[in-house]
Each structure stands twice: as structure tokens, then as C-alpha cells.
Amino acid sequence: MAETQRNIILTGDRPTGSLHIGHYVGSLKRRVALQDSGRFDEIYILIADAQALTDNADDPQKIRDNIIQVTLDYLSAGIDPEKTVICIQSQLPALYELTAYYMNLVTTARLERNPTVKAEIKMRGFNEGGVGLPVGFYTYPISQAADITAFKANCVPVGEDQMPMLEQCKEIVHKFNSTYGEVLVDPQILLNENSACRRLPGTDGKAKMSKSLGNCIYLNASREELHQKVMSMFTDPDHINISDPGKIEGNCVFTYLDAFATDEDFAEFCPDFRNLEEMKAQYMKGGLGDVKCKKLLERVLDKELEPIRKRRAKWEADIPAVYEILKKGTMKARETTERTLSEVKEAMKINYFADDALISEWEHR
Ligand code: ATP
Ligand code: MG
Numbered sequence: 001m002a003e004t005q006r007n008i009i010l011t012g013d014r015p016t017g018s019l020h021i022g023h024y025v026g027s028l029k030r031r032v033a034l035q036d037s038g039r040f041d042e043i044y045i046l047i048a049d050a051q052a053l054t055d056n057a058d059d060p061q062k063i064r065d066n067i068i069q070v071t072l073d074y075l076s077a078g079i080d081p082e083k084t085v086i087c088i089q090s091q092l093p094a095l096y097e098l099t100a101y102y103m104n105l106v107t108t109a110r111l112e113r114n115p116t117v118k119a120e121i122k123m124r125g126f127n128e129g130g131v132g133l134p135v136g137f138y139t140y141p142i143s144q145a146a147d148i149t150a151f152k153a154n155c156v157p158v159g160e161d162q163m164p165m166l167e168q169c170k171e172i173v174h175k176f177n178s179t180y181g182e183v184l185v186d187p188q189i190l191l192n193e194n195s196a197c198r199r200l201p202g203t204d205g206k207a208k209m210s211k212s213l214g215n216c217i218y219l220n221a222s223r224e225e226l227h228q229k230v231m232s233m234f235t236d237p238d239h240i241n242i243s244d245p246g247k248i249e250g251n252c253v254f255t256y257l258d259a260f261a262t263d264e265d266f267a268e269f270c271p272d273f274r275n276l277e278e279m280k281a282q283y284m285k286g287g288l289g290d291v292k293c294k295k296l297l298e299r300v301l302d303k304e305l306e307p308i309r310k311r312r313a314k315w316e317a318d319i320p321a322v323y324e325i326l327k328k329g330t331m332k333a334r335e336t337t338e339r340t341l342s343e344v345k346e347a348m349k350i351n352y353f354a355d356d357a358l359i360s361e362w363e364h365r
Helices: 021-037 049-053 060-077 094-103 108-112 115-123 140-150 160-180 223-231 252-260 263-269 276-285 290-316 319-347 357-363
Strands: 008-013 042-047 085-088 155-157 188-190
Touching: 008 021, 008 140, 021 042, 021 060, 021 155, 021 252, 021 290, 042 060, 042 319, 049 060, 049 140, 060 085, 060 290, 060 319, 085 319, 094 140, 094 319, 115 160, 140 160, 140 319, 160 188, 160 319, 223 290, 252 276, 252 290, 263 290, 276 290, 290 319
Parallel strands: 008 042, 008 155, 042 085, 155 188
Antiparallel strands: none
């Protein structure tokens, strides 16, 4: 590689709805911590509106509305626009050129094997009841590889569902570099050490909290909404009387406590137990009701969400500033992605008008 590798982060979200606490523990909270660690040279967050359109082609208004919504979520979660570049995918044309070239390096058989895409096709009802699968959706792992490589990111902090995307991206990087020369950077996925955070389940007990499933606690949830969501949360359906032994596995309240609660939270909100292990042991034995556990969870989540709500109120009062952040970030990202595209085209020898050798090769024939 010509230059020494800089430490660069790229992550992103689809602007299909407000961000929820699954995004927060799976990726966003980590991004804020990494941003504040000072260990990174450049940090980019991509609002993946073009990717969102691959399964929302008929609803561009939804995507448009959520551009500002998702940016507000970032800023309220603690993303600092002085340290992190926030940019909009559809305004970065280099990403689409890269996607087109990478498409030649991937087979349809390989795309068909992607387990996340398979699960999402099922979840969205494509290929069923006459609903076709859009080509753009089917190929989005390739465009995601373009996103990651365009920024030369070496670190991608995401949730577990993104692992197959990163594998696909790495394959493209290897194939490109071995075919055309070392231009692209091999990205590493950064997963949360806490397994509950890697794929937070929905409040309905489904495997993943997802904007598209409506089983979310949103980062902008008011106290009342939070209360209502926690109290109606899926627990152990066989745990009917307080004295009954309860199950922890598949019980959302405990998974959420795993993801969020600290020993200090127990001291502050639930001093009957020193930590989550003690609470779980009592629940499994019998004699601990769901309501007590839910009340603790509500307080823990409220403590996490309160500073986010406060920052949000501040930014909501200044939407023109939010818009400026997006514009400035996108301009900066445009420079970065165009630079990578130039290197890619040079390596592929399709930079004809910056390539004097093309003329001299012909002149000396
Ligand atoms: P959509 O349903 O539109 O795909 P989504 O809720 O899956 O939306 P994405 O925008 O696809 O959200 O994902 C953004 C980031 O958040 C990714 O890094 C993803 O891994 C992470 N993420 C999403 N849902 C969860 C979850 N339930 N738990 C942990 N991380 C998550
Ligand atoms: Mg998703």
C-alpha cells in the first residue's frame, strides 16, 4: 500500500425511521465512544438513503423525512459534527461508480448465499404473493462495499446482522486488489463485546428490534412512551404467578437489562439485588414478579435516554444548523470518495484522460 493506513471509521443507517435503542447499543453508542477516544483520524457516518430506497422505492417522502430525523438522533446521542462527518449517500456519485465496477467482481451465486439478505427478503415479503425482488435490494451488499471502501475505512462498528456484509466487502477488496493492485483497504468489523448489544431483540420478543417491524423503543421516546413500551414488553409467557419459576432465555426484559444495566443502577434503583446475576437467580427460582424487573428496566432506560432527550430538544430548535451540518459533511465526503474513485479508475486503467501513456503507447506502435 502506498500510504500508511490511517484509522478511519465508517458506519451508517438507513433513514427508514427514527433510530431505536437497538441501533444505540449495537452501533451508535460505540460510535460516540470511539469518536471521543481520539484514536481515529477520520470518522464518517453515512445516511444510506439510496440503500433505503431499494425497498422503499414507492415512498421517497418517508426517506426524505427521515434524513433530518436520523441526523437529530445522531446529534442527540452525542455525535459531535466537529469530530464526525455526517453525509448523505445519494449525494455522493462516486459510490455508484464504484458499485458498478464491483458488480463485475461478485457472482449472483455469492449474493444468493448472504444470510442477512435472505432473512431480509423473507421479512419484507419479496418473492412471495407476486411481490418481486428489486435488483437494487438484491445487490445492496455490493453498494455497501462501495460505501465502506470509498472512505478507506479500516474499522466498521456495527451490529451482528452486518457480519455477512463485511465478509462480502472483504472479498471484494481482496479480489479488486489482487486483480488491479493494492488500492482498497481491508475493513475490520467491530462488534460489541456484550452479546446482548449485538442484536437487541424487539419488545415483542422477535429476534431483532427493527424499524421495519415496529417493535422498537425509539431514542426519542418520551417518558410516557417508554413506560408503556416497557410495561407491555414480552417476558416469559409461563411466568404467571410471582411464585412461579421464570425463564431468562428469550425474556426481553432480561436481555435489555443485560444490554443496559450496571451494578450502580442496582444500587440506585433496586438495592434488593447487588447485580443482575442475583436478580436473574431469584427470577429463575420463583418469587420475583415481572413488574419489579420492568420498573428497574424503565428507570435504567430513562437514565440513558434523558440526556439524549435534552440534546435533542436543543437541536430541534435549530434545524437550519442541522441542515448545514449535513451539507458540510456531504461536501467533505464527496472529496474523500472522489479521491478513492480516481485511484480505483487509475488502477483499472480506465482513467483515459489523465493517462498520457495511452497516446504514447499508440504513437510507438
Ligand atoms: P431497516 O429495518 O430499515 O433495515 P434497521 O432497524 O435494521 O432498519 P439499519 O439502518 O439497517 O436498521 O441498521 C443500522 C445499524 O444498526 C447497523 O449497524 C445495524 O447492525 C445496527 N442495528 C440495527 N438493528 C439492531 C439491533 N436490533 N441490535 C443491534 N444492532 C442493530
Ligand atoms: Mg437493516
